[in-house]
Amino acid sequence: MKRLSPRIIGNLIGLAVTQVCRHPLRTGLTVIGVACGLFLFTMVEAMHRGLERATAANPEDRRLIVFREGRFCPNTSRLPERYGGDIARVPGVARVLPTLVVVSSCATGMDVVTFRGVPPADVASTLADPTSLAAWRERSDAVLVGPALAQRRGLRPGTVFEAAGVRATVAGLLTSDEVQYQNVAIAHLDTLQRLARSVGTVTQFDVVVADPATVDAVASAIDAVFAHETEPTRTSAEKAFVAQAAGEVLGLVAFARWVGLAAAAAVLVVVANTVLIAVRSRVQELAILAVIGYDSVAVAILVMAEGLILGLVGGVLGVAAAAVTLYVGGFSLTSEGFSVVFALDAGLIASALTITLLLGLLASVVPAWQAARRPVVAALRGG
Amino acid sequence: MIRADKPLAPAGADSGPRTQDPGLLICARGIAKVYRRGSTEVVPLDDLDLDVPRGQFLALMGPSGSGKTTLLNLLAGIDQPSRGSLHVAGTEIGQLSRSRLTRWRADTVGYIFQLYHLLPVLTAWENVELPLLLHPLSASDRARRVGLALDLVGLSGRGDHFPRQLSGGQEQRVAIARAIVADPPLLVADEPTGDLDREAAAQILALLRQLVVEQNKTVVMVTHDPRAATAADRVLHLEKGRLIETALAAGSGAS
Numbered sequence: 001m002k003r004l005s006p007r008i009i010g011n012l013i014g015l016a017v018t019q020v021c022r023h024p025l026r027t028g029l030t031v032i033g034v035a036c037g038l039f040l041f042t043m044v045e046a047m048h049r050g051l052e053r054a055t056a057a058n059p060e061d062r063r064l065i066v067f068r069e070g071r072f073c074p075n076t077s078r079l080p081e082r083y084g085g086d087i088a089r090v091p092g093v094a095r096v097l098p099t100l101v102v103v104s105s106c107a108t109g110m111d112v113v114t115f116r117g118v119p120p121a122d123v124a125s126t127l128a129d130p131t132s133l134a135a136w137r138e139r140s141d142a143v144l145v146g147p148a149l150a151q152r153r154g155l156r157p158g159t160v161f162e163a164a165g166v167r168a169t170v171a172g173l174l175t176s177d178e179v180q181y182q183n184v185a186i187a188h189l190d191t192l193q194r195l196a197r198s199v200g201t202v203t204q205f206d207v208v209v210a211d212p213a214t215v216d217a218v219a220s221a222i223d224a225v226f227a228h229e230t231e232p233t234r235t236s237a238e239k240a241f242v243a244q245a246a247g248e249v250l251g252l253v254a255f256a257r258w259v260g261l262a263a264a265a266a267v268l269v270v271v272a273n274t275v276l277i278a279v280r281s282r283v284q285e286l287a288i289l290a291v292i293g294y295d296s297v298a299v300a301i302l303v304m305a306e307g308l309i310l311g312l313v314g315g316v317l318g319v320a321a322a323a324v325t326l327y328v329g330g331f332s333l334t335s336e337g338f339s340v341v342f343a344l345d346a347g348l349i350a351s352a353l354t355i356t357l358l359l360g361l362l363a364s365v366v367p368a369w370q371a372a373r374r375p376v377v378a379a380l381r382g383g
Numbered sequence: 384m385i386r387a388d389k390p391l392a393p394a395g396a397d398s399g400p401r402t403q404d405p406g407l408l409i410c411a412r413g414i415a416k417v418y419r420r421g422s423t424e425v426v427p428l429d430d431l432d433l434d435v436p437r438g439q440f441l442a443l444m445g446p447s448g449s450g451k452t453t454l455l456n457l458l459a460g461i462d463q464p465s466r467g468s469l470h471v472a473g474t475e476i477g478q479l480s481r482s483r484l485t486r487w488r489a490d491t492v493g494y495i496f497q498l499y500h501l502l503p504v505l506t507a508w509e510n511v512e513l514p515l516l517l518h519p520l521s522a523s524d525r526a527r528r529v530g531l532a533l534d535l536v537g538l539s540g541r542g543d544h545f546p547r548q549l550s551g552g553q554e555q556r557v558a559i560a561r562a563i564v565a566d567p568p569l570l571v572a573d574e575p576t577g578d579l580d581r582e583a584a585a586q587i588l589a590l591l592r593q594l595v596v597e598q599n600k601t602v603v604m605v606t607h608d609p610r611a612a613t614a615a616d617r618v619l620h621l622e623k624g625r626l627i628e629t630a631l632a633a634g635s636g637a638s
Contacts, residue, residue, distance in 0.1 A: 011516035022504035288500045291461055292514050292561070293489020295482045377462050 004297060012298055016305035023278075027310065030274040034314020034356065035321060037267035042322035042352050044253075044260030046342040047333065051253050054179045054340050055243035062094075062212050063238040064219050066205040068231055072245060074101035074114075074337040078201045079231055086225055087205055092218040094210040097122050100192045101203040103337045104164040108248045111152065112334035113163035114184045115143070117192030117202075127181065132157065132172020136186070142171035143185040148341045151330030166195055180242070183332040183339035203337075207235070245336040252333070253340075264355060267311070272363035275307045279367040286371050287379030296372035303368035304361060311360020312353070319352045407470075408569060408601040409435035409458060414467030414477070416453050427453040429624045431467070437568065438599040440592065442612040444629070445621035451605040452573055454621065458603055459571040460488045472568050489517050493562025495572035499554040501546040507533065507557045508542035514565040532560035536590060552583030559590060563600070570594065572604040576611050588614040 020027050066087060068077035084098045100117035120137045128136070128144050135157070136142045145155050150173055155161060159170045166187070174181045193199045209218045219235035226233045236244070243250065279286070286299055294302070323344050325331075332341040411433040418425040427450035435441050443451050456462040457469060460476050463484070469477045472491045479487060493514075501510045511532050515525045533539045536556040546554055555575060562570055572591065576584035592614050594600040604615065612618045618629040 005519045007519045008517060015513075015516060018509065019504060284500065285502055288496075288502070289513070290485060291459070291488065291494045293485055293517050293565075295485035297482070298517065377456060380461075 004301075008298075009301060012301045013305045016302050016309060019302075020306055020309050026274060026278070030270060030310050031314040031317065033270040034267050034311055035318035037263040037270065038315045038318025038352055038356055039321045039325075040263035041260045041267075041355070042319050042344065042348065043325070043342070044256045044263075045348055045352070046322065046326055046344045047253050047331075047340065048257055048260075049345065049348055050179075050332070050340045050343040051246070051249060053343055054338070055239050055246065055250075057237060057239050060212050061237055061239060062209050062215065064207040064209060064215065064222070064235050065238050065241040066207060066222055066233050066235045067203075067241065069223075069234040072336055073106035074103055074203045075106055077101075077203045078198065079204065079233065081200055081202050083226065083233070084202075084205060087207060087222055090218060090221045090225060092209050092211060092214045092221070093207055095208040097206040098189065098202040099204050099206055100189055100196065100198060100201075101337045102164050102166060102192055102196050103334070106336055108246075108252070108333060108335040110331060110333055112337075112339075113149065113153075114334060114337050114339065115164060115166055115168075115187050115192055116184050117187045117189040117196075119189050123186065127174050127176050127186070128172050129175060136171035139169060139171065140188050140191045141167070141169055143168040143187045144172055144174050145170055145185045146174045146182040148182040148330040148332050148339070149185060151327070152332075166192065179341060180238075180339065182341040183334060206238075242338045245338045246333075246340060247335075249333045249335045249340050264359065267314070267356065268359045268363050271307055271311050271314075271360050272366070274310060275303060275364045275367045278306060279303055279371045283374065283379050286374070287376050290376045291380070300368040300372045303371050304364045307364025307367075308357060308360040311356045311363070315353050315356025315360075318356075319349055322352075323349070405473075406436055407434050408437045408439075408472055409433060409603070410468075410470040411458075411464075412468045414457065414464040414469050416450070416457065416462070417465040427624055428457070428464075431624065431626055433619075433626060435601060435603065437601055438595060439617060440595045440602045440615045441604070442615035442618045443603065443605045443621060444607070444609070444612055444618060449621040450624050451621050455571050455573055455603065455605050458569070459492045459494055460484050461494075489514065489565065491567050491569055493559075493565070493567045493570045495555070495558050495562050495570065495575045497574040497577045499546070499551070499558045499578075501554055501557055501561075503546050506543050506545055507538060507549065507560075510546070510557055511542075511560045511564050513561060518565065528564055529560075532564040533557075535563070536560045550583070551579050552586060555579060555583070555587050556590065559587070559594075563594065563598075568601060570600050570602045572602065574605055574607065576606065576608060584608075584611065 066079070068079055071077040081098050084096050087093060088096045097118055102115040102117070104113045123133070125133060132144060136144050149155065153161060155170045157170050157172050161168060161170070168185060168187060174186065207222070209215055215237055219237070222235045223233050289299060326342050326344050332339045411431060414428065414431050415426065416428040431454070443454065445451050453462070457464055458471060460471065464477050467477065468475060474487055476484060476487060508529055511529045512525055515528060530539065533542055536559050538553060538556055538560065541549065541553065549557065570591070576587050579587060588611055591602050591604065595602055606612055620627045620629050
């Protein structure tokens, strides 16, 4: 045999592909096993990444949430709408958005609908396309829905739906990338106040500060203004607030990550077992290859290529299945009105495929080493 | 002719120390093979000398356990002698490392098994192509060589058949095509007709003979069958690890 060249390595990989394809039952079962493991791993990691996106603080964050002190569920937080003017006068505050939040359930769930009532004039033009925004402003019962909610509930412009006692017509879809706009329905504040019998009150104020460095100071200043009111406030950075509100989700995701890791470990075992069985059932075949001139490196490449192919094909199928499921399902976990939208991005896809490749490689190292080191004469006798 | 425009690798190239005798393909001096089986020392071959000129068809005969297959494995570089020197195709193979010995085998030896040992999941074409995958040839070069090899063994129309779809004789011819496709100077055959009926066996022996005559291959064949041995130029008997030259039968391949 010549020294290994790219062409020879390509030939050996081609031979491994042929071997894998000519054992359809074994290959099929292994690929399905790997795909199931990677599907589970990807789903759990998508949930984890969604949680990170919703809660990981960034030095550039400028958003605050002003909530009723001692309350955690939007259904119980009630603040006078007039607080908005006082908050706007606090030094460092750039913008105040009074918001009434109505949720179909305060418990943690995967199909919670969150209505956020805001003054129509205050909705940023960047949240939706101009046509949808104009249609929404024209009708008091209209809502703009986030893409995850729309996908999950099959909502399109013109669709009428009902949740949490609110009947609404979809005017358009929200186009914002911000996490908290993915799973909500933006409604007119006065309409929602009337339906929720909360005229004159809101759940919270969404505040934007002028300078990110002053977030903590502005939060303290806002709470100081209302400290002696009958409805005192608790002001936090938005992501810290979400992290606190979604405490149950945090625990759930932390547990689920272990399940994801267990799935990855199962993939390792499945591939290792298959490659090991393949190598042991082909002792004579590998010995014949050795007689023909396949040295231990060539045999190891063949065996490891099989593991890599099985891992990669199963991984691609598992990740693709997860991507389709996440897209079609529009999954999100909502707790106390705040949503964690499952996030499958290019980084997660690359990580999942890298993991499956590494697992395939790792799983075939021992079988490859065994196959490469077996004495030819003994192996020819079937030993 | 299976012979390529130029050899894939000159015999013995880049494989280790060379011998100076160009007339001999095999030159063994005082080779012995010693195994340990538990506390017992088994010596299937002891102090054996053997010269095989290039282009000779040699038959090795002997009773079971006489060391025929052990000797064949040594000549093919599948195993290495415990003592003595063994030059094959210009290379002292007794001292080569495992990886260099394997590389040497790829360039120098075509092995034909009694039970054919084709890979069952590969077609005849793919089985024949196996040795060429270790050479940096283009796909078209490989295809040309495989086509020539299958043509030579009379199976050019069976390339897409799997081993289970072939008769024993056809399987053995595919195995021969696999053995010659990389154009090695030495073919070793371990009872190549042992699992075949008389007609198929005669075809295989004629094919081996043809390779010797037309392509100057050196063939070393182990056989139990005296009729098969008559196809050879020379017959050696192994008795208790020693070689005894036997007079050729009338009508042998050499005649």
